[in-house]
Amino acid sequence: MGKRVRSLLSLLVLAILAVAAGVSIRFYLQNARRMPMPPEFEDRLRQSDGAVEGLRTLAEARAMLKDAPDEAARRLRALIAAAPSSPEAFEARLILAELLAKGGDAPGAIALLDDVIAGQEGPRRTRAYIERARLLGKSNPAAARRDLQEVLGDDDHLPALQLKARLELGLLDLEAGDYLRAIATLSPLTARDYPEKPAALEGVRKAVEGHAQKLAAGKDPGALLAWGEEMVKRFPELDAMRSTVRYHQAAALRQAGRLTDARCLAERLRRDAPELQKACTEELARIAEAEAAKGIARGPAAFRKAVAEGKESRAHFEGDLAADTTWTKARSPLVLTGATTVKRGATLTIEAGCTVQLLLGARLVVEGALVAAGTPEAPIRFTSAVANDPTPFDGEGILFADSSDDERCRLEHCLIEHQRVGVACAAASPALRRCVLARNGNAGLHATDGAAPRLEDLCRIESNDSIGLRAEGASVAIRGCLVLKNGGDGLRLADKSQGTIEGNRIRDNAGHGIACDSFSSPAIRDNEIAGNHGCGIRCNRFAQPAIQGNLIRDNRGAGIRCSLDSASTIAANLIEGNGDHPIVLEKSDGVIQGNLILRNRPYGVDCRQSASPRIEGNWIEGNGGAGILCGEGSAPTITGNAILGQKLAINIASTLTVQAAGNYFGDVDDAHLAEQIIDKADVTGLGEVVWKPRLTTPPARPAAPTPDLPPLP
Structure with missing residues (x-):
């Protein structure tokens, strides 16, 4: 009983003490709130407010800068007046200086920036230096340069602001015409993805163009071209400026008196660089003036002047031929000074051995019939009127119009050279036998609008400045011809073109041997396609050619490359020694059957971007890295092939299952073969290559094609 009483008394005492403590704390806090704040704390609070x-x-002034600049300026001035030394006032000076500069009050802006530079350290001062340099750039470039160099020379300035200063300094050099120093100053800004990189690249582009103009005035086109190529390598993002440099090179060639070279270069740029067409046309006019001053009668006006002065005695003609007409060898050479049209119902016959020369802009238009039958001993020539100094763009060539008589339009043993387009067919179908289309500017032959020209029996399309033959919405037949050493693709078919390309040698062209684009579907068979600088055959955008029985070898690019749903049939070809894959399929299916695919680099068949063709009955041997490569999303069906002599037989980077049963991999056991196949057993996440059961004896090796080909010259 006594213990319980003592416990209760203890609890009561503790409760009383707790209440007393609470009352004391409350009283203290209430009095504390009534105590005055120390003066220094009150000043800080007021400053904070x-x-x-x-x-x-x-913030409000910034929001008003665009729509209410006067009110923004008023508020900024009030802020500066209220607390001139506050950080906010110095920030207001920077904003107000920008506003005044836009309004044309540069002195007022500079005065505000002077205050910031004098009264601030750190980023605000740096920004003021940069902005003042911008304003001083034209009126006092030396002072502007000092401001920017102050920023660049002191590492206390923020790196991000130093980048801005470097950009401004480079643009200052550009404005001063010191192009090489501008390039050197701006160059570091282009090395990484800095915010200033786009502006720096644009500054470099302008500096390159400016220095190119200086070099052009120096009449040294070789130095100009070499320097321009160096700049393109240094700034690969500005590859387009190569055309600008070459434009100025054309001017330098003209000023150096090399008028033919200048004309060729300007014409090529007008053809290949649409953005420079107007400038090139103007440059060509200047070149024509220089030619006329030297007495070079390349155009009609200069020719007529020479005739009037008794300096020109060649027969000449332009106009309509409404009745049957014969141009004789005795009257040769005949100069066409302008458009000459064989009207519907009329026939123009040109005797063997005759030479027809075309002035700049002249063209022979056939609305009726043209019979030009030369002989091996006496070919007919269509050529430039400037025989001693021709260019590939001197005449406009021969145009077969829609109304021309297909059955009575034929060219035999004709040489057509130095024309912008050798032969143009607009919904017309002439026949060409043993003709040479050479050294023409834009194409040896151009067929459009359903035209169906026939080239056969050892026609030669060679050494044209650009494409050998171009077909757009046409159906061409090319048999037993030579397509050699053209400056672009040998043959290019586009816009649903069709036709037959058979028994030709297509060699050593600067582009692809054959390019098929935009739903074109020719039959390409029994040709030799070799030594081209691009691909042997390039198919793109729904092109679906049938490629059969060809020798496709030693091309620098792929043997055959098909992209964007170009589902080609590739059968019974020899594809050998190509530099960049024998067969590449990208987003394309189709059939690859019965081909010899030998000694190419680095793979035999390369399926990319969901390409899933049927690969059947091929002999794939000695192709560097892998016999068959399957990229992401690709799942070809692989059967009946011999896949031998590569480092890897099949290498997949796809998550899909690849069916590859029934192939012959040589005399190798399953364990070693598994090491030559890369799939999910080697890399987690890949699909599986199902390669069992496998063939234990080799399938029949496809025979190498032996096409009947024309002899090389």
Whole structure:
């Protein structure tokens, strides 16, 4: 009983003490709230309130800069007047300086920036230096340069602001015409993805163009071209400026008196660089003036002047031929000075051995019939009127119009050279036998609008400045011809073109041997396609050619490359020694059957981007890295092939299952073969290559094609 009483008394005492403590604390706190704040704390609070108000004013002024600049300026001035030494006031000076500069009050802006530079350290001062340099750039470039060099020379300035200063310094050099120093200053900004990189690249582009103009005035086109190529290598993002450099090179060639070279270069740029067409046309006019001053009668006006002065005695003609007409060898050479049209119902016959020369802009238009039958001993020539100094763009060539008589339009043993387009067919179908289309500017032959020209029996399309033959919405037949050493693709078919390309040698062209684009579907069979600088055959955008029985070898690009749903049939070809894959399929299916695929680099068949062809009955041997490569999303069906002599037989980077049963991999056991196949057993996440059961004896090796080909010259 006594213990319980003592416990209760203890609890009561503790409760009383707790209540007393609470009352004391409450009394203290109430009195503490009534105590005055120390003066220094009150000053800081007032300053904080002022800073908040200043920041609010800055934000409101910024929002008004575009729509209410006068009100923004008023508020900024009020902020500066209220607390001239506050950080917010210095920020207001920077904003107001920008506003005044846009309004044309550069002195007022500079005065504000002077205050910031004198009264601030750190980023605001740096920004003021940069902005003042911008304003001083034209009126006092030396002072502007000092401001920017102050920023660049002191590492206390923020790196991000130093980049801005470097950009401004480079643009200052550009404005001063010191192009090489501008390039050197701006170059570091192009090395990484800095925010200033686009502006720096544009500055470099302008500096390159400016220095190119200086070099052009120096009449040294070789130095100009070499320097321009160096700049393109240094700034690969500016590859387009190569055309600009070459444009100025054309001017340098003209000023150096090399008028033919200047004309060729300007014409090529007008053809290949649409953005320079107007400038090139103007440059060509200047070249024509220089030619006329030297007495070179390349155009009609200069020719007529020479005739009037008794300096020109060649027969000449332009106009309509409404009745049957014969041009004789005795009257040769005949100069066409302008458009000459064989009207519907009329026939123009040109005797063997005759030479027809075309002035700049002249063209022979056939609306009726043209019979030009030369002989091996006496070919007919269509050529430039400037025989001693021709260019590939001197005449406009021969145009077969829609109304021309297909059955009575034939060219035999004709040489057509130095024309912008050798032969153009607009919904017309002439026949060409043993003709040579050479050294023409834009194409040896151009067929459009359903035209169906026939080239056969050892026609030669060679050494044209660009494409050998171009077909757009046409159906061409090319048999037993030579397509050699053209400056672009040997043959290019586009816009649903069709036709037959059979028994030709297509060699050593600067582009692809054959390019098929935009739903074109020719039959390409029994040709030799070799030594081209691009692909042997390039198919793109729904092109679906049938490629059979060809010798496709030693091309620098792929033997055959098909992209974007170009589902080609590739059968019974020899594809050998090509530099960049024998067969590449990208987003394309089709059939690859019965081909010899030998000694190419680095793979035999390369399926990319969901390409899933049927690969059947091929002999794939000695192709560097892998016999068959399957990229992401690709799942070809692989059966009946011999896949031998590569480092890997099949290498997949796809998550899909690849069916590859029934192939012959040589005399190798399953364990070693598994090491030559890369799939999910080697890399987690890949699909599986199902290669069992496998053939234990080799399938029949496809025979190498032996096409009947024309002899090389």
